[in-house]
Amino acid sequence: MIEIRALRVVMPPDTVALHGVDLVVKPGEFVVIIGRSGAGKTTFLRSINRLVEPTAGTVRVAGQLVTGADPGALRQIRRQIGMIFQQFNLVRRASVLDNVLAGRLGYVPEWPSLVGRFPEPDRALARECLAQVGLAEFADRRADTLSGGEQQRVAIARALAQEPRVILGDEPTASLDPALADSIMGILGRINRERHLTLVVSQHQLETALDHGTRIVGFRAGRIVFDGPPAAVSPDVVRSVYGEAAA
Amino acid sequence: MAIAWHIDADPARLVRGLPWMWGFIRRMVPPDLGVLPAALKGAVGTIEIALLGTGLAATLAIPLGFLSARNVAPPVLYYTVRTALNFFRSIDTLVYALLFVAAVGLGPFPGMLAVVAYTTTSLAKLYSETIEGIDPGPVDAIRATGSTQLQVLRFGILPQVLPLFLSYVLYRFESNVRAATVLGFVGAGGLGLYLQTYLRMIDYPAASTVLLVTVAMVMAVDFASARIRARLV
Numbered sequence: 001m002i003e004i005r006a007l008r009v010v011m012p013p014d015t016v017a018l019h020g021v022d023l024v025v026k027p028g029e030f031v032v033i034i035g036r037s038g039a040g041k042t043t044f045l046r047s048i049n050r051l052v053e054p055t056a057g058t059v060r061v062a063g064q065l066v067t068g069a070d071p072g073a074l075r076q077i078r079r080q081i082g083m084i085f086q087q088f089n090l091v092r093r094a095s096v097l098d099n100v101l102a103g104r105l106g107y108v109p110e111w112p113s114l115v116g117r118f119p120e121p122d123r124a125l126a127r128e129c130l131a132q133v134g135l136a137e138f139a140d141r142r143a144d145t146l147s148g149g150e151q152q153r154v155a156i157a158r159a160l161a162q163e164p165r166v167i168l169g170d171e172p173t174a175s176l177d178p179a180l181a182d183s184i185m186g187i188l189g190r191i192n193r194e195r196h197l198t199l200v201v202s203q204h205q206l207e208t209a210l211d212h213g214t215r216i217v218g219f220r221a222g223r224i225v226f227d228g229p230p231a232a233v234s235p236d237v238v239r240s241v242y243g244e245a246a247a
Numbered sequence: 248m249a250i251a252w253h254i255d256a257d258p259a260r261l262v263r264g265l266p267w268m269w270g271f272i273r274r275m276v277p278p279d280l281g282v283l284p285a286a287l288k289g290a291v292g293t294i295e296i297a298l299l300g301t302g303l304a305a306t307l308a309i310p311l312g313f314l315s316a317r318n319v320a321p322p323v324l325y326y327t328v329r330t331a332l333n334f335f336r337s338i339d340t341l342v343y344a345l346l347f348v349a350a351v352g353l354g355p356f357p358g359m360l361a362v363v364a365y366t367t368t369s370l371a372k373l374y375s376e377t378i379e380g381i382d383p384g385p386v387d388a389i390r391a392t393g394s395t396q397l398q399v400l401r402f403g404i405l406p407q408v409l410p411l412f413l414s415y416v417l418y419r420f421e422s423n424v425r426a427a428t429v430l431g432f433v434g435a436g437g438l439g440l441y442l443q444t445y446l447r448m449i450d451y452p453a454a455s456t457v458l459l460v461t462v463a464m465v466m467a468v469d470f471a472s473a474r475i476r477a478r479l480v
Contacts, residue, residue, distance in 0.1 A: 051387055079393030089384035091406045102402050106393025114401050155388070162392055 001027040001166060001198040002048065007057035009043050017043040019222045020057065025200060025215075030192040032213030033202040035241055039219040041202040045170045048200070049081045050074060062165045079106025082159025086171040088151040092144035096135065096154050099143050100126040103161030129157040133187060149180040156187060167191070169201030173208065181205060185212040206238065271451070278459060279452035286441055286460040293437035294464070296355050296430065297423040300362025305416040307367045312374025312412075319378055319404070329375075336368040340426045344435040355436030362423050362430075373415045374408070381407045410479045417472045417479075424468045428461055438464075 002025040009018040018040045025031055033041050046052040048059055050066055059066040064077050082103070090099045104122040105113060112118075118126075130136050133153035138146065143154060152172060159167050169188065173181035185203070189212045192199050203209040209216060210230040218226030218241035226237050314320045315328040343364040347357035381404060389403035431439020438461055445454035 049391055051391060075393040075395065077393070078391060081391070083388065083391040085384060085388060087384050089388035091385045091389075091402060093406050093410070094402075102389055102394075103392055105389065105395075105398045105402065110395055110398065114397060158388070158392070 003060040005058045008055050010055045028196045030199045030214040032209040033217050034209050035219035040222040041219050042170050045168050049078050080165045082162045082164035082167040084155045084169045084172045086174045088155045090143040096141050097139040100130050100157045100161050103158040126161050129160040133157045166198045171202050274451040275455035278455040282453040282456050286457045289438035289441040290460050290464045293427045296358045296427040300359045301420040301423050304363045304366035308370035311371035315375040316378035332368050340365040344430045344433045348434050353434040358430040358435030366419050377408045377411045414476045414479050417476050421469050421472050
């Protein structure tokens with residue numbers, strides 16, 4: 001589903017964020033990425049839909065080449081990749097439903113969408129996605145009146161509204177307390193099992209990562225230092241990912 | 248000190264002038280309320296100039312604001328537009344009024360054009376700074392859905408900046424009501440025209456009525472606009 005070859009990202013002027021990373025994610029996997037801050041997790045995730053421009057290497061999603069795609073092709077690919085973020089990144093002043101509808105922007109006719117007109121099937125789909133995260137009755141509330149956990153569920157609904165093949169999560173639970181973090185990861189796990197959606201999510205909380213992921217990938221200093229099932233994460237692995245102090 | 252000397256600053260001259268100013272004020276009371284209808288007509292003219300001028304400028308400044316925002320515009324456009332705006336913004340409304348009076352003749356129309364010219368550049372600057380200060384998070388999120396540039400603008404940026412834009416527009420409207428009062432002095436319509444006419448005719452009671460109407464008008468506009476702005480932000 002996702003095929004990454006020799007991905008290298010250099011941040012100007014000369015900070016190397018990723019040193020030639022290779023990773024193949026199969027359909028239906030729930031990959032959880034672990035590693036310390038600055039290990040390259042965010043850069044890696046944002047390279048997959050080119051919110052960060054890779055310096056070298058190739059990224060393929062669902063068979064389509066993301067790297068080098070022209071703007072039109074890139075939009076076609078992006079709409080198949082949902083993304084959720086640490087800060088939720090909702091449009092705070094807009095309603096919850098409008099935020100979820102934003103997930104349809106890659107599909108609906110451009111000009112009507114600019115004046116806020118969305119086809120009825122898209123509206124229905126947005127409401128359905130909102131119901132799936134248990135927030136149907138919040139549709140008309142302003143996004144910034146919701147709690148953090150609720151806002152992240154709206155963001156998940158927005159990603160689902162894209163009818164994506166893949167969902168990327170950049171530390172989606174780092175701004176939430178542990179119980180909420182676990183419930184958000186639980187929702188993602190359910191989506192992964194029920195919809196057979198491929199997920200790649202970074203997670204700074206090791207126990208949460210092991211509880212929910214079907215595959216763990218450890219980053220350290222811009223390189224993958226571990227790749228295997230949760231059961232294979234031994235104290236030695238933890239040391240190699242987080243450094244001596246963590247063990 | 249050197250500057251004070253250079254501009255001929257002399258407290259003695261101010262003191263010597265005080266009795267004259269006192270006489271000036273005494274001759275202004277009581278105000279001649281007979282010219283009240285004329286003054287009110289001037290006030291309406293002034294507000295019309297400010298309203299139409301600010302409205303047009305608020306619209307014209309939107310594309311310019313985006314083109315001069317570092318995080319939105321391509322670098323070449325950004326530097327070109329920003330430089331042009333800085334150049335035109337250094338010219339004051341009153342100077343524009345002189346130019347437009349010379350170009351299109353006397354009346355409220357050149358006054359409105361002057362307001363448009365200055366307000367467009369100053370709002371464009373405020374808009375662009377607002378755009379540069381937005382939260383990039385929602386913009387990333389909208390880009391990630393496969394949106395076009397225009398959709399990113401409409402759904403990621405506009406909701407963040409629009410309330411602030413409106414607040415700046417109202418603030419400029421307040422300033423423009425004051426500016427439009429002075430515009431009459433150079434023949435560009437509004438209350439200032441009446442004030443200048445009465446002062447020339449040495450009709451101080453009539454001039455004081457015009458001044459009172461000006462103060463009342465500016466206070467009313469400030470009050471109304473401040474209340475609307477408080478609701479926006």
